[in-house]
Amino acid sequence: MADDITALLRELVGIPSVDPHLTDNPAHAGEARMARFLADWLEARGFRVELKEVQPARPNLIARFGPAHPRRTLLIEGHLDTQGVHGMVVPPFDGEIRDGRLFGRGACDMKGPMAAALWSFAPDVLEALAGAGVQLIFVGAMGEERGNTGAMDLVARGFRADEAVVLEPTGLEIVLAHKGTLWFETELVGLAAHGAQPDAGVNAIRAAAELIRRLPVRPAGPAHPVLGPPTLNAGVIRGGTSVNIVAERCAVEWDRRMLPGEDADPVLGEVRAQLDALRREGLVREARVQVIKATPPFETAGDAPLIGRLGRACVAEGRPARTAGTGWYSDAGILAPACGAICVFGPGDIAQAHTAGEYIDLEQLEAGARILRRFLLTTAAGAGKGA
Ligand SMILES: [Zn+2]
Numbered sequence: 453m454a455d456d457i458t459a460l461l462r463e464l465v466g467i468p469s470v471d472p473h474l475t476d477n478p479a480h481a482g483e484a485r486m487a488r489f490l491a492d493w494l495e496a497r498g499f500r501v502e503l504k505e506v507q508p509a510r511p512n513l514i515a516r517f518g519p520a521h522p523r524r525t526l527l528i529e530g531h532l533d534t535q536g537v538h539g540m541v542v543p544p545f546d547g548e549i550r551d552g553r554l555f556g557r558g559a560c561d562m563k564g565p566m567a568a569a570l571w572s573f574a575p576d577v578l579e580a581l582a583g584a585g586v587q588l589i590f591v592g593a594m595g596e597e598r599g600n601t602g603a604m605d606l607v608a609r610g611f612r613a614d615e616a617v618v619l620e621p622t623g624l625e626i627v628l629a630h631k632g633t634l635w636f637e638t639e640l641v642g643l644a645a646h647g648a649q650p651d652a653g654v655n656a657i658r659a660a661a662e663l664i665r666r667l668p669v670r671p672a673g674p675a676h677p678v679l680g681p682p683t684l685n686a687g688v689i690r691g692g693t694s695v696n697i698v699a700e701r702c703a704v705e706w707d708r709r710m711l712p713g714e715d716a717d718p719v720l721g722e723v724r725a726q727l728d729a730l731r732r733e734g735l736v737r738e739a740r741v742q743v744i745k746a747t748p749p750f751e752t753a754g755d756a757p758l759i760g761r762l763g764r765a766c767v768a769e770g771r772p773a774r775t776a777g778t779g780w781y782s783d784a785g786i787l788a789p790a791c792g793a794i795c796v797f798g799p800g801d802i803a804q805a806h807t808a809g810e811y812i813d814l815e816q817l818e819a820g821a822r823i824l825r826r827f828l829l830t831t832a833a834g835a836g837k838g839a
Contacts, residue, residue: 565798621800653698
């Protein structure tokens with residue numbers, strides 16, 4: 453087993469699939485090569501494969517095995533794209549092995565988890581699932597790293613599944629919740645004047661400083677039992693044109709992390725109330741807020757059958773059944789409304805994702821593969837009994 457899965461992961465790492473925005477080398481850019489490799493690999497094992505181009509030469513891969521009119525559908529999803537390779541301190545595409553680790557871009561995020569899943573699609577597993585009326589769907593999504601584009605396209609086309617496991621390096625923890633994001637920009641407009649006469653103008657930079665002071669890092673509201681409190685970060689500030697001019701404009705970009713059940717409207721309402729106050733106090737002349745991007749949180753109940761089966765598979769392979777919530781975002785937030793139950797799972801340490809010396813621990817990779825195999829077999833057994 454160890455040889456098979458390591459060889460498979462080396463092969464995946466050896467196929468560059470860098471987000472095209474993160475490289476200027478055409479030999480590294482895009483997901484098409486990776487999608488083609490996976491299409492051939494899956495077709496050879498009896499999957500029906502479609503490649504759906506979301507952007508030019510950037511496809512989603514959708515592969516199905518089992519009945520066309522299934523009793524249940526199970527989605528295993530991973531993303532095809534990786535971060536860039538600039539500044540890496542290990543060869544990014546060689547899949548070098550040292551001290552029980554495999555190094556390279558994507559080794560951990562997330563070609564390792566993907567190799568574990570592919571390894572688990574063994575003939576006996578596929579046969580058991582199909583025999584129990586379960587359609588297994590493997591999706592390789594493009595464009596995850598910069599905004600979950602592939603997953604969004606999938607959902608927009610009406611994709612549905614009864615249950616889903618999103619592959620990411622969770623250290624073999626079962627992630628059943630993560631926060632959503634609400635990115636927005638506030639733009640403040642004052643009045644320009646000569647820098648020697650600040651009282652003749654209205655300084656938008658000073659107003660932005662006041663706004664940042666009034667919008668706390670920990671917004672009011674109850675914390676989530678798994679995810680903790682909502683948060684707010686001022687990530688970008690742009691303002692002023694010259695050292696000797698009172699700044700007329702200043703924009704701040706904000707990252708609000710949203711809990712399940714939170715709604716954008718009251719959050720933006722609170723921001724608008726603060727902008728109105730700045731206006732009333734004469735600190736700005738105009739102020740507006742605009743949403744840059746919003747992605748939803750997700751939360752699956754700890755007693756969902758999906759979580760139970762995956763937990764039991766962990767225990768059967770000698771690992772604890774640990775559930776967790778995370779601060780980082782994944783395709784699960786996008787896919788959740790299209791899936792009955794969903795979680796994020798995979799071997800590898802998220803702290804290794806995007807790093808200059810990215811690696812995955814091979815022992816954990818193999819454990820992840822064995823857990824996924826057992827999980828699929830249990831899914832088949834349960835479905836066969838009508839459970
Ligand atoms: Zn990832």
